[in-house]
Amino acid sequence: MQVQPRTPVWTPPRGDDVEMIEVGEYWDVVRAPADIGERALALLGDETGAIMADYGLMYWLIPAGHAQTWQLLRREIHALGAERAGVTYVGVPPAAHTTGPRLHWQIPVGPDRYLTDADRLCEALSRAVSEAAEGGDGPMMPQVCARCDKPTSSPVVVAIEHGASVGGRTLYACPGKCAESFPKLRDPFEQSLPDRYGPGQAPTRESRRHRPGPSGETAS
Incomplete structure:
Protein backbone atom coordinates (compact mmCIF):
# COMPACT_ATOMS: atom_id res chain seq x y z
CA MET A 1 0.00 0.00 0.00
CA PRO A 139 25.42 -8.67 -20.34
CA MET A 140 26.31 -5.10 -19.49
CA MET A 141 27.54 -2.75 -22.21
CA PRO A 142 31.31 -2.28 -22.41
CA GLN A 143 32.62 0.54 -20.21
CA VAL A 144 35.91 2.36 -19.66
CA CYS A 145 37.72 1.26 -16.50
CA ALA A 146 38.12 4.12 -14.01
CA ARG A 147 41.35 2.52 -12.77
CA CYS A 148 43.34 1.74 -15.93
CA ASP A 149 41.37 3.83 -18.48
CA LYS A 150 40.99 0.85 -20.79
CA PRO A 151 37.69 -0.50 -22.15
CA THR A 152 36.32 -3.64 -20.52
CA SER A 153 33.53 -5.89 -21.76
CA SER A 154 32.85 -7.14 -18.22
CA PRO A 155 32.56 -3.92 -16.19
CA VAL A 156 32.15 -3.97 -12.42
CA VAL A 157 30.43 -1.06 -10.66
CA VAL A 158 32.93 0.33 -8.13
CA ALA A 159 31.40 3.69 -7.20
CA ILE A 160 28.70 6.21 -7.98
CA GLU A 161 29.65 9.85 -7.90
CA HIS A 162 27.06 12.05 -6.22
CA GLY A 163 24.79 13.88 -8.64
CA ALA A 164 22.04 15.49 -6.60
CA SER A 165 23.18 19.01 -7.43
CA VAL A 166 25.65 18.41 -10.26
CA GLY A 167 26.03 15.69 -12.88
CA GLY A 168 26.55 12.28 -11.33
CA ARG A 169 27.92 9.14 -12.96
CA THR A 170 28.57 5.48 -12.32
CA LEU A 171 32.22 4.42 -12.19
CA TYR A 172 33.24 1.03 -13.58
CA ALA A 173 36.42 -1.02 -13.38
CA CYS A 174 37.84 -4.15 -14.92
CA PRO A 175 37.03 -7.29 -12.92
CA GLY A 176 39.82 -8.55 -10.68
CA LYS A 177 42.78 -6.33 -9.77
CA CYS A 178 41.34 -3.00 -11.00
CA ALA A 179 38.04 -3.44 -9.17
CA GLU A 180 39.66 -4.79 -6.01
CA SER A 181 42.22 -1.96 -5.80
CA PHE A 182 39.81 0.88 -6.59
CA PRO A 183 39.80 3.26 -3.59
CA LYS A 184 36.54 3.57 -1.73
CA LEU A 185 35.15 7.05 -2.29
CA ARG A 186 33.53 9.04 0.49
CA ASP A 187 30.00 9.81 -0.62
CA PRO A 188 29.32 13.57 -0.36
CA PHE A 189 25.60 12.77 -0.48
CA GLU A 190 25.87 11.39 3.05
CA GLN A 191 27.89 14.21 4.57
CA SER A 192 26.34 16.22 7.35
CA LEU A 193 26.55 20.00 7.40
CA PRO A 194 29.34 20.06 10.04
CA ASP A 195 31.41 17.90 7.67
CA ARG A 196 30.92 20.42 4.87
CA TYR A 197 31.22 23.69 6.71
CA GLY A 198 33.59 22.80 9.55
CA PRO A 199 32.92 22.96 13.30
CA GLY A 200 30.56 25.72 14.32
CA GLN A 201 30.08 26.94 10.75
CA ALA A 202 26.92 25.09 9.70
CA PRO A 203 23.98 27.42 8.99
CA THR A 204 21.08 27.24 11.41
CA ARG A 205 17.54 26.37 10.39
CA GLU A 206 16.62 30.02 10.91
CA SER A 207 19.45 31.29 8.69
CA ARG A 208 18.48 28.83 5.96
CA ARG A 209 14.95 30.16 5.97
CA HIS A 210 16.22 33.71 5.57
CA ARG A 211 19.08 33.12 3.18
CA PRO A 212 19.75 35.79 0.50
CA GLY A 213 17.95 35.25 -2.75
CA PRO A 214 19.24 35.90 -6.31
CA SER A 215 18.61 39.64 -5.99
CA GLY A 216 19.70 39.96 -2.39
CA GLU A 217 16.26 39.42 -0.87
CA THR A 218 15.74 36.82 1.83
CA ALA A 219 13.51 33.80 1.52
CA SER A 220 10.77 33.48 4.12
Missing part, protein backbone atom coordinates in the same frame (compact mmCIF):
# COMPACT_ATOMS: atom_id res chain seq x y z
CA GLN A 2 1.42 3.35 -1.02
CA VAL A 3 1.87 5.80 1.85
CA GLN A 4 1.05 9.30 0.69
CA PRO A 5 -1.41 12.01 1.67
CA ARG A 6 -4.01 13.01 -0.88
CA THR A 7 -2.40 16.44 -1.16
CA PRO A 8 1.36 16.62 -0.43
CA VAL A 9 2.27 18.66 2.65
CA TRP A 10 5.49 19.57 0.83
CA THR A 11 5.89 20.86 -2.72
CA PRO A 12 9.03 21.18 -4.88
CA PRO A 13 10.74 24.57 -5.15
CA ARG A 14 9.56 27.09 -7.71
CA GLY A 15 11.74 29.14 -10.00
CA ASP A 16 14.80 27.90 -11.86
CA ASP A 17 17.28 26.89 -9.17
CA VAL A 18 17.96 23.57 -7.46
CA GLU A 19 17.31 23.91 -3.73
CA MET A 20 19.03 22.01 -0.93
CA ILE A 21 16.30 20.43 1.22
CA GLU A 22 16.87 18.92 4.66
CA VAL A 23 16.18 15.17 4.69
CA GLY A 24 13.85 13.86 7.37
CA GLU A 25 11.59 16.86 7.88
CA TYR A 26 9.06 15.92 5.20
CA TRP A 27 10.51 12.72 3.72
CA ASP A 28 13.53 10.40 3.58
CA VAL A 29 15.26 9.51 0.31
CA VAL A 30 16.30 6.27 -1.36
CA ARG A 31 18.89 6.57 -4.11
CA ALA A 32 19.64 3.83 -6.65
CA PRO A 33 21.60 3.54 -9.89
CA ALA A 34 19.35 3.90 -12.92
CA ASP A 35 19.90 0.37 -14.23
CA ILE A 36 18.48 -1.04 -10.98
CA GLY A 37 16.01 1.81 -10.49
CA GLU A 38 14.35 1.38 -13.87
CA ARG A 39 13.79 -2.32 -13.15
CA ALA A 40 12.28 -1.41 -9.78
CA LEU A 41 10.08 1.25 -11.35
CA ALA A 42 8.68 -1.28 -13.80
CA LEU A 43 7.88 -3.61 -10.89
CA LEU A 44 6.24 -0.83 -8.86
CA GLY A 45 4.07 0.44 -11.69
CA ASP A 46 1.33 2.71 -10.36
CA GLU A 47 2.52 2.12 -6.79
CA THR A 48 5.51 4.39 -7.26
CA GLY A 49 5.57 7.88 -5.85
CA ALA A 50 7.52 10.86 -7.17
CA ILE A 51 11.04 10.22 -8.50
CA MET A 52 13.95 12.56 -9.10
CA ALA A 53 16.62 11.57 -11.62
CA ASP A 54 20.11 12.85 -12.33
CA TYR A 55 22.11 11.25 -15.12
CA GLY A 56 22.62 7.65 -13.91
CA LEU A 57 20.83 7.99 -10.56
CA MET A 58 17.22 7.82 -9.37
CA TYR A 59 15.81 9.16 -6.08
CA TRP A 60 12.56 8.07 -4.43
CA LEU A 61 10.86 10.02 -1.64
CA ILE A 62 9.71 7.73 1.20
CA PRO A 63 7.95 8.54 4.49
CA ALA A 64 10.19 10.30 7.02
CA GLY A 65 11.77 7.96 9.57
CA HIS A 66 11.87 4.88 7.35
CA ALA A 67 15.52 5.23 6.30
CA GLN A 68 16.64 4.04 9.73
CA THR A 69 15.19 0.57 9.19
CA TRP A 70 16.16 0.31 5.52
CA GLN A 71 17.64 -3.01 4.47
CA LEU A 72 21.04 -2.78 2.73
CA LEU A 73 20.53 -4.25 -0.72
CA ARG A 74 23.69 -3.18 -2.52
CA ARG A 75 26.36 -0.64 -1.71
CA GLU A 76 25.21 1.71 -4.49
CA ILE A 77 21.69 1.87 -3.01
CA HIS A 78 21.40 4.36 -0.15
CA ALA A 79 18.59 5.31 2.21
CA LEU A 80 19.08 8.75 3.75
CA GLY A 81 17.25 9.95 6.84
CA ALA A 82 17.60 12.64 9.48
CA GLU A 83 19.22 10.45 12.14
CA ARG A 84 22.04 8.89 10.14
CA ALA A 85 24.67 11.65 10.02
CA GLY A 86 23.36 14.74 11.71
CA VAL A 87 21.71 17.13 9.27
CA THR A 88 21.73 15.84 5.70
CA TYR A 89 20.59 17.64 2.57
CA VAL A 90 19.69 16.62 -0.97
CA GLY A 91 19.43 18.77 -4.07
CA VAL A 92 15.83 19.07 -5.26
CA PRO A 93 14.93 20.41 -8.72
CA PRO A 94 12.18 22.98 -9.33
CA ALA A 95 8.75 21.56 -10.12
CA ALA A 96 9.03 22.66 -13.75
CA HIS A 97 12.22 20.66 -14.38
CA THR A 98 10.82 17.44 -15.83
CA THR A 99 13.42 16.59 -18.49
CA GLY A 100 17.01 15.45 -18.13
CA PRO A 101 19.70 14.47 -18.18
CA ARG A 102 20.50 16.91 -15.34
CA LEU A 103 18.63 16.77 -12.05
CA HIS A 104 14.89 16.71 -12.81
CA TRP A 105 11.60 15.11 -11.85
CA GLN A 106 11.28 11.83 -13.73
CA ILE A 107 7.87 11.41 -12.09
CA PRO A 108 6.70 14.77 -10.69
CA VAL A 109 5.06 15.30 -7.31
CA GLY A 110 1.29 15.54 -7.64
CA PRO A 111 -1.98 15.07 -5.72
CA ASP A 112 -1.82 11.31 -6.33
CA ARG A 113 1.96 10.91 -6.65
CA TYR A 114 4.13 11.81 -3.67
CA LEU A 115 5.72 9.27 -1.29
CA THR A 116 6.48 5.65 -2.14
CA ASP A 117 5.77 2.96 0.44
CA ALA A 118 9.19 2.06 1.87
CA ASP A 119 8.53 -1.68 2.19
CA ARG A 120 7.17 -1.94 -1.33
CA LEU A 121 10.13 -0.01 -2.72
CA CYS A 122 12.58 -2.22 -0.83
CA GLU A 123 10.87 -5.29 -2.23
CA ALA A 124 11.00 -3.95 -5.79
CA LEU A 125 14.66 -2.91 -5.53
CA SER A 126 15.60 -6.25 -3.97
CA ARG A 127 13.97 -8.09 -6.85
CA ALA A 128 15.62 -5.73 -9.35
CA VAL A 129 19.04 -6.43 -7.82
CA SER A 130 18.42 -10.18 -8.06
CA GLU A 131 17.33 -9.93 -11.67
CA ALA A 132 20.39 -7.87 -12.55
CA ALA A 133 22.66 -10.41 -10.86
CA GLU A 134 21.01 -13.19 -12.85
CA GLY A 135 21.58 -11.28 -16.09
CA GLY A 136 17.90 -10.77 -16.81
CA ASP A 137 18.60 -8.29 -19.59
CA GLY A 138 21.83 -9.82 -20.86
Whole structure:
Protein backbone atom coordinates (compact mmCIF):
# COMPACT_ATOMS: atom_id res chain seq x y z
CA MET A 1 0.00 0.00 0.00
CA GLN A 2 1.42 3.35 -1.02
CA VAL A 3 1.87 5.80 1.85
CA GLN A 4 1.05 9.30 0.69
CA PRO A 5 -1.41 12.01 1.67
CA ARG A 6 -4.01 13.01 -0.88
CA THR A 7 -2.40 16.44 -1.16
CA PRO A 8 1.36 16.62 -0.43
CA VAL A 9 2.27 18.66 2.65
CA TRP A 10 5.49 19.57 0.83
CA THR A 11 5.89 20.86 -2.72
CA PRO A 12 9.03 21.18 -4.88
CA PRO A 13 10.74 24.57 -5.15
CA ARG A 14 9.56 27.09 -7.71
CA GLY A 15 11.74 29.14 -10.00
CA ASP A 16 14.80 27.90 -11.86
CA ASP A 17 17.28 26.89 -9.17
CA VAL A 18 17.96 23.57 -7.46
CA GLU A 19 17.31 23.91 -3.73
CA MET A 20 19.03 22.01 -0.93
CA ILE A 21 16.30 20.43 1.22
CA GLU A 22 16.87 18.92 4.66
CA VAL A 23 16.18 15.17 4.69
CA GLY A 24 13.85 13.86 7.37
CA GLU A 25 11.59 16.86 7.88
CA TYR A 26 9.06 15.92 5.20
CA TRP A 27 10.51 12.72 3.72
CA ASP A 28 13.53 10.40 3.58
CA VAL A 29 15.26 9.51 0.31
CA VAL A 30 16.30 6.27 -1.36
CA ARG A 31 18.89 6.57 -4.11
CA ALA A 32 19.64 3.83 -6.65
CA PRO A 33 21.60 3.54 -9.89
CA ALA A 34 19.35 3.90 -12.92
CA ASP A 35 19.90 0.37 -14.23
CA ILE A 36 18.48 -1.04 -10.98
CA GLY A 37 16.01 1.81 -10.49
CA GLU A 38 14.35 1.38 -13.87
CA ARG A 39 13.79 -2.32 -13.15
CA ALA A 40 12.28 -1.41 -9.78
CA LEU A 41 10.08 1.25 -11.35
CA ALA A 42 8.68 -1.28 -13.80
CA LEU A 43 7.88 -3.61 -10.89
CA LEU A 44 6.24 -0.83 -8.86
CA GLY A 45 4.07 0.44 -11.69
CA ASP A 46 1.33 2.71 -10.36
CA GLU A 47 2.52 2.12 -6.79
CA THR A 48 5.51 4.39 -7.26
CA GLY A 49 5.57 7.88 -5.85
CA ALA A 50 7.52 10.86 -7.17
CA ILE A 51 11.04 10.22 -8.50
CA MET A 52 13.95 12.56 -9.10
CA ALA A 53 16.62 11.57 -11.62
CA ASP A 54 20.11 12.85 -12.33
CA TYR A 55 22.11 11.25 -15.12
CA GLY A 56 22.62 7.65 -13.91
CA LEU A 57 20.83 7.99 -10.56
CA MET A 58 17.22 7.82 -9.37
CA TYR A 59 15.81 9.16 -6.08
CA TRP A 60 12.56 8.07 -4.43
CA LEU A 61 10.86 10.02 -1.64
CA ILE A 62 9.71 7.73 1.20
CA PRO A 63 7.95 8.54 4.49
CA ALA A 64 10.19 10.30 7.02
CA GLY A 65 11.77 7.96 9.57
CA HIS A 66 11.87 4.88 7.35
CA ALA A 67 15.52 5.23 6.30
CA GLN A 68 16.64 4.04 9.73
CA THR A 69 15.19 0.57 9.19
CA TRP A 70 16.16 0.31 5.52
CA GLN A 71 17.64 -3.01 4.47
CA LEU A 72 21.04 -2.78 2.73
CA LEU A 73 20.53 -4.25 -0.72
CA ARG A 74 23.69 -3.18 -2.52
CA ARG A 75 26.36 -0.64 -1.71
CA GLU A 76 25.21 1.71 -4.49
CA ILE A 77 21.69 1.87 -3.01
CA HIS A 78 21.40 4.36 -0.15
CA ALA A 79 18.59 5.31 2.21
CA LEU A 80 19.08 8.75 3.75
CA GLY A 81 17.25 9.95 6.84
CA ALA A 82 17.60 12.64 9.48
CA GLU A 83 19.22 10.45 12.14
CA ARG A 84 22.04 8.89 10.14
CA ALA A 85 24.67 11.65 10.02
CA GLY A 86 23.36 14.74 11.71
CA VAL A 87 21.71 17.13 9.27
CA THR A 88 21.73 15.84 5.70
CA TYR A 89 20.59 17.64 2.57
CA VAL A 90 19.69 16.62 -0.97
CA GLY A 91 19.43 18.77 -4.07
CA VAL A 92 15.83 19.07 -5.26
CA PRO A 93 14.93 20.41 -8.72
CA PRO A 94 12.18 22.98 -9.33
CA ALA A 95 8.75 21.56 -10.12
CA ALA A 96 9.03 22.66 -13.75
CA HIS A 97 12.22 20.66 -14.38
CA THR A 98 10.82 17.44 -15.83
CA THR A 99 13.42 16.59 -18.49
CA GLY A 100 17.01 15.45 -18.13
CA PRO A 101 19.70 14.47 -18.18
CA ARG A 102 20.50 16.91 -15.34
CA LEU A 103 18.63 16.77 -12.05
CA HIS A 104 14.89 16.71 -12.81
CA TRP A 105 11.60 15.11 -11.85
CA GLN A 106 11.28 11.83 -13.73
CA ILE A 107 7.87 11.41 -12.09
CA PRO A 108 6.70 14.77 -10.69
CA VAL A 109 5.06 15.30 -7.31
CA GLY A 110 1.29 15.54 -7.64
CA PRO A 111 -1.98 15.07 -5.72
CA ASP A 112 -1.82 11.31 -6.33
CA ARG A 113 1.96 10.91 -6.65
CA TYR A 114 4.13 11.81 -3.67
CA LEU A 115 5.72 9.27 -1.29
CA THR A 116 6.48 5.65 -2.14
CA ASP A 117 5.77 2.96 0.44
CA ALA A 118 9.19 2.06 1.87
CA ASP A 119 8.53 -1.68 2.19
CA ARG A 120 7.17 -1.94 -1.33
CA LEU A 121 10.13 -0.01 -2.72
CA CYS A 122 12.58 -2.22 -0.83
CA GLU A 123 10.87 -5.29 -2.23
CA ALA A 124 11.00 -3.95 -5.79
CA LEU A 125 14.66 -2.91 -5.53
CA SER A 126 15.60 -6.25 -3.97
CA ARG A 127 13.97 -8.09 -6.85
CA ALA A 128 15.62 -5.73 -9.35
CA VAL A 129 19.04 -6.43 -7.82
CA SER A 130 18.42 -10.18 -8.06
CA GLU A 131 17.33 -9.93 -11.67
CA ALA A 132 20.39 -7.87 -12.55
CA ALA A 133 22.66 -10.41 -10.86
CA GLU A 134 21.01 -13.19 -12.85
CA GLY A 135 21.58 -11.28 -16.09
CA GLY A 136 17.90 -10.77 -16.81
CA ASP A 137 18.60 -8.29 -19.59
CA GLY A 138 21.83 -9.82 -20.86
CA PRO A 139 25.42 -8.67 -20.34
CA MET A 140 26.31 -5.10 -19.49
CA MET A 141 27.54 -2.75 -22.21
CA PRO A 142 31.31 -2.28 -22.41
CA GLN A 143 32.62 0.54 -20.21
CA VAL A 144 35.91 2.36 -19.66
CA CYS A 145 37.72 1.26 -16.50
CA ALA A 146 38.12 4.12 -14.01
CA ARG A 147 41.35 2.52 -12.77
CA CYS A 148 43.34 1.74 -15.93
CA ASP A 149 41.37 3.83 -18.48
CA LYS A 150 40.99 0.85 -20.79
CA PRO A 151 37.69 -0.50 -22.15
CA THR A 152 36.32 -3.64 -20.52
CA SER A 153 33.53 -5.89 -21.76
CA SER A 154 32.85 -7.14 -18.22
CA PRO A 155 32.56 -3.92 -16.19
CA VAL A 156 32.15 -3.97 -12.42
CA VAL A 157 30.43 -1.06 -10.66
CA VAL A 158 32.93 0.33 -8.13
CA ALA A 159 31.40 3.69 -7.20
CA ILE A 160 28.70 6.21 -7.98
CA GLU A 161 29.65 9.85 -7.90
CA HIS A 162 27.06 12.05 -6.22
CA GLY A 163 24.79 13.88 -8.64
CA ALA A 164 22.04 15.49 -6.60
CA SER A 165 23.18 19.01 -7.43
CA VAL A 166 25.65 18.41 -10.26
CA GLY A 167 26.03 15.69 -12.88
CA GLY A 168 26.55 12.28 -11.33
CA ARG A 169 27.92 9.14 -12.96
CA THR A 170 28.57 5.48 -12.32
CA LEU A 171 32.22 4.42 -12.19
CA TYR A 172 33.24 1.03 -13.58
CA ALA A 173 36.42 -1.02 -13.38
CA CYS A 174 37.84 -4.15 -14.92
CA PRO A 175 37.03 -7.29 -12.92
CA GLY A 176 39.82 -8.55 -10.68
CA LYS A 177 42.78 -6.33 -9.77
CA CYS A 178 41.34 -3.00 -11.00
CA ALA A 179 38.04 -3.44 -9.17
CA GLU A 180 39.66 -4.79 -6.01
CA SER A 181 42.22 -1.96 -5.80
CA PHE A 182 39.81 0.88 -6.59
CA PRO A 183 39.80 3.26 -3.59
CA LYS A 184 36.54 3.57 -1.73
CA LEU A 185 35.15 7.05 -2.29
CA ARG A 186 33.53 9.04 0.49
CA ASP A 187 30.00 9.81 -0.62
CA PRO A 188 29.32 13.57 -0.36
CA PHE A 189 25.60 12.77 -0.48
CA GLU A 190 25.87 11.39 3.05
CA GLN A 191 27.89 14.21 4.57
CA SER A 192 26.34 16.22 7.35
CA LEU A 193 26.55 20.00 7.40
CA PRO A 194 29.34 20.06 10.04
CA ASP A 195 31.41 17.90 7.67
CA ARG A 196 30.92 20.42 4.87
CA TYR A 197 31.22 23.69 6.71
CA GLY A 198 33.59 22.80 9.55
CA PRO A 199 32.92 22.96 13.30
CA GLY A 200 30.56 25.72 14.32
CA GLN A 201 30.08 26.94 10.75
CA ALA A 202 26.92 25.09 9.70
CA PRO A 203 23.98 27.42 8.99
CA THR A 204 21.08 27.24 11.41
CA ARG A 205 17.54 26.37 10.39
CA GLU A 206 16.62 30.02 10.91
CA SER A 207 19.45 31.29 8.69
CA ARG A 208 18.48 28.83 5.96
CA ARG A 209 14.95 30.16 5.97
CA HIS A 210 16.22 33.71 5.57
CA ARG A 211 19.08 33.12 3.18
CA PRO A 212 19.75 35.79 0.50
CA GLY A 213 17.95 35.25 -2.75
CA PRO A 214 19.24 35.90 -6.31
CA SER A 215 18.61 39.64 -5.99
CA GLY A 216 19.70 39.96 -2.39
CA GLU A 217 16.26 39.42 -0.87
CA THR A 218 15.74 36.82 1.83
CA ALA A 219 13.51 33.80 1.52
CA SER A 220 10.77 33.48 4.12
